[in-house]
Amino acid sequence: MLRPVSLTLGCLVLTLAVGQAWAQENSNTLPPSELLPETSVDGEVWIYYWDGIDGVAVDDLRSASGFPDSPDDLNTINQLSQLSNRGDSYGVLIPGYLIPPATGQYTFYVAGDDETELWLSTSNQPSDKRLIASVPGWTGSSEFNKYSAQRSVSIDLEAGNRYYFELLFKEAGGDDHFTAAWEGPGFGRQVIPGSALASYAAGSASDDRSAEEAYRLGYSVGYLDGSENLAFVPGYPPTDSDGDGLYDNWEVVHGLNPNDSSDAVSDPDGDLLSAAEEFLLGTAENNPDSDSDGIPDGTEFAVGLDPLTASDASGDLDGDGATNLDEYIAGTDLSDETSTPAPDQAPDSELPLTAGFVGQYFNGIRFDDFVLARRDSAVLFDAGTGAMVEELPVDNFSVRWVGRFTAPHSSGTRDYNFTTRTDDGTRLYIDGQRVISAWIDQGATRYTATTALEPGQTVDLVMEYYEKGGAAVAQLFITDSNGTDVPQAETITSPDQASSSTIDSDSDGIPDTWELRYGLNPYADDASAVNNTSDVTNLEAYQSAISPWTLETVGSPPNSSTGGGANTSPPPASGSATLTWTAPSTREDGSAIALSEIDSYDILYGTSPDALNQTVSIAGAETSAEITGLESGTWYFAIRVIDTEGLVSEPSDVISYSVP
Known part of the structure; x- marks a missing residue:
């Protein structure tokens, strides 16, 4: 999870968080068994020191030649704190057991000068430890709120169980201190006392499997x-x-x-x-x-x-x-009898189909600027260092291919393998489910997803691709369970983007064929997204018969009440709001997140707190944005963050702002 990020609008502040797993580290940080006590002792933990190590980072300790096998000094302490100044250029490791006094939720805090990390295991095994809180810079001796990473999430612990932990600390120069505190059932924040500690001993952590x-x-x-x-x-x-x-x-x-x-x-x-x-x-x-x-x-x-x-x-x-x-x-709930599939909106025969994929081509590696849509009989591109299509640059572009695969076998259930080979990133969706996700810079690499289909069964396919630099390779191979190549020309169809149809697969109010023509995804609800600088949503563009990218007139939407006389200009602007925020420096588990891992932010807004139906995407390097085109009245704002792995947060709390 990403730690909260502050977004400011006037004097108002809101927070957000993004889901992600705890960080986990190799368990080989313990000193050799001959340097560990023979038996575990309640009420104390051993502290190991390594001297003569430059730098402020815990990683400087980890990379030192004497770590973890040759500490320079060791001692015992009866609480998880060291406040007296010991010296400069040293590092600390404290392994031990935490013994909660009551069952319930606990929150942990760390302070330190300089970097400090607290790791906690889900068991008595060092191999299960996770980073739960850290000081990425330095703090005062009792300063627990300087960095969001200093506080852990709430963690469920059982009374009397032994949970392995490690505290690591690195001192560069000046003051040196560290403290680990907690709060739990029936007590407020306090330094973790000796009554909740026990030393880690050689061979004391036996395998606890049943x-x-x-x-x-x-x-x-x-x-x-x-x-x-x-x-x-x-x-x-x-x-x-x-x-x-x-x-x-x-x-x-x-x-x-x-x-x-x-x-x-x-x-x-x-x-x-x-x-x-x-x-x-x-x-x-x-x-x-x-x-x-x-x-x-x-x-x-x-x-x-x-x-x-x-x-x-x-x-x-x-x-x-x-x-x-x-x-x-x-997409209904398999375990809820009140959640059932709706009848098909319309038979496929009502949606005009043609052979091959519709390829939507964009400048930028995040579908930034729509260039064209065209018919591609297959996704089998290997352009080397040249251009994949003449309308695009040789580097920094992205493509979305949309099609339908129909299983060609005549009896029984058969497995089909869908293999992508791309340089650089790729994602593959089958019936809306992402089955391949490799949205990273890479050389030509293969990924395979397998699905079982009945005779003649049809599934929706969406393949997304971006080219960052170097060779441009984007290929899709389909084979059956016998290893036989399945020709795309005979099994792939897609809606005819040149035709008019009211079929709307994603129920976002925009027909599939219109979305395909103008660079939108017919299988994802993108009606409220904005792809222009005038805050015109995709749905508004469709209803106004203008391009959602350029706002140029593109023709009337089928069966639209606005017809050809629709307003083809963006809504008038009468106000603006400037928002600022601070980039997150940690995930919720306390592990660090670099700015390079933040892909973008989405600012969601609207005239009702329950209908934030407009979106502006902001690059991950930015920490402010001006929202223009706001008519007089009260507007509501929230923010979410997207990392480079595609993880997207829930929207934050909503704040309001009045435009005169």
Whole structure:
């Protein structure tokens, strides 16, 4: 989660947050066992010092040649604080156990001069630790509110359980101190006392899996090695080089790094299950739909279906008469009998179709400036360092291809593999679900998603691509479960953008064919988005028969009451508001976020707090924006942030502003 960001409008302030997993680190920060106490002692923790280390950053300590094996000094303390000045150019590591006095929610705080980090495990195992709070610069001795990263999220802890923790601290020069505090059930903020601490001892953290969990883990390991013809390594627990809870061989088979603990919380296949969850469930990390039943693993697990049993797709979990697969495709709740798919808006026969994709081409790597839409028979481009199409530059452009794939087989259920190969970023959506997400600068790289289809079944495809620099490669390959290439020319169709139709797949008030013609996405509700400098929304542009990008007249919308006599000019401007904000420096888990990781901000506004139906996108490097074209009256504003991985926050609290 991103930490709150302040947005100011006059004298008003609002905050926002973006969802993201806790940061996780390799567990090899402990001193060798001969330097640890033999037994754990309640009421104290050991503190290890490394001297003669320059720099203010905890990473300077981590990279020191003597860390963690050769500390220069050690001592014990009976509370999680050191306030006396010890010296300059040194670093500290404190490992230990935290023992909560009561069950409930706890919030942690750190202060320090200089950088300070507090890590807490979800168990008594160092391998499960996460960064929960940090000082990215320096603070006073009891200053807990200088940086948002100093405060953790609320964390549920159980009374009497032992939770492994680490505190790391780095001093450069001048004053030196650190303090870790907490607040919890029945007490306010206080320094973490000795009564809640115990020392970490050599061999004291035994594996705490139950017999059933150990059996399942052993079975999973043995099955994996056998099915992949890998050499089984005996012993328990299984080999786990980075201490992230994932068997090394499993990580290799599924494209993860057995020496990188952070990938345990990653989700490369985008099925809403982390790698650690997939390992325990037995699902595949590189396949979002392990049983190929058309429902992603994470969706099945969330509602209580089995992501390894294909037959449950044809079941009816909530008894509302619609199959689980039909509900998933329609976007309704599989477990709620009152949430059922609506009847089809209109049969496909009413939507004029032509062979191939509609390709929408844009300047800029974030679909910044629409250039043209055209018919592409297939997505098989490899332009080298030249231009992909003559209307675009050779670098810094993006493309969205929209089409429909119809399964060509005649009987039974068959798997189809959709493989993208791009240089640089790509995303692939099947029936509105993102199944490939690699929106990063990269050389030509392949990603594959698999889905099971019935004979003649049709699914919507949207492939997005951007080219940053160097070679321009954008390719889509389709194969069936037999490895046979499926020709796009025979299986891909798309709405005829040149025709008029009232079909509106995303129910945003703008017909599909109009959206395709003018650079919008017919399968995403983008009616309130703004793609021009005059704050005219896409829906307003359609209703006024003007381009949503240039505001030039483009022809009347079909069946529009405004007809050809519609106002083709943007709404008159009568006021403006200037908003400013501070870029977030941390995520909610306390881990740092660089400015380069912030892609953009969306400012949402409107004349009702319940209908912020206008949007302005602001580049991630900016911290202010002027909203113009505001008519007299009260306007309401909120903000959300988007990072470079595509994570989008919920809108912040709404503030108001009156335009004279």
